[in-house]
Amino acid sequence: MKTLAIGIDIGGTRTKIGLVNLETGQVEAMVVAPTETKDGDRFLHGIGEAIGQFKVKAATEQSVLAGIGIGVPGFVFADGTVDSTYGFLEFMEDYPLAMKIQQQHDLPCLLDNDARVVALGEAIYGQGRGFGRVLALTLGTGLGIGFTIDGKLDGLLPFAHMGGHMTITTNDFVCYCGKTGCLESVVSGAGIGRIATRQGWQQKYPNIPLTAEIIFTQKNSGSADAKAIVEEYIGYLKTGIDNYVNLYAPDVIVLGGGIAKGLRATFGKGEIDKLHNPSLLNPFKVYRATIAISELEEQAGILGSAALFR
């Protein structure tokens, strides 16, 4: 008999709700709904319809539905209460999300930090398969970080999910966390915008919208200005990765999020490993880090949330 779980990925604008085959990692059905950020009841209603559909589907095909896993952009306590989403989901401060979902849908509900579940998804179903120590970096709206060892998250609670706020430059951009020069403030989508602004992109190209995607596209079409922005960006990312190697000694570093797609086009096949400098002193003698770009892409969060039930 097939075992399924529902995985929910709460994103900045869209929430993805998927029905996942836990054995194969196949997303058998998916619904995308706008993310409700202000009202808890409206949020629950928005995801509730898809959950109801998936329960019917699982029952009709006589599959086991293990539960509902959710990746939340914030800190999650062991009792399923969400502590802080840093103002992103206004209703979700000290919010008993898991209990509410369990009560409404009569299914177990497990929560974890969104970047951590991405790491779990990559470790079990993605580019982390076959590796022991998997570090996943999500280069998107912010910088998400998650770490797994032998297919399991590094501990019950997401204590290290703030690892993107590692100081990488001095006297630089002020980050919303209160520090200056955080890795997140230069390698996120907003970060590449900051670098571009500092390099005078808008003055030169007032009619080209400034997004990470456009900078990478322009770079790949031969723009020297875009190339300089991407080079500065990659410099920070490399320094960050070298630091994470020292902290985590990952066997593989999986890069995901919107910017990872831009990096895929920037580095030729087999070249992405250049994001780590192997000539530095290694964590141990035969250490070698592999760097990979996510192929699960947008499904990593859904798969990882569902995989909380494995």
Ligand SMILES: [Zn+2]
């Ligand atoms: Zn910061």
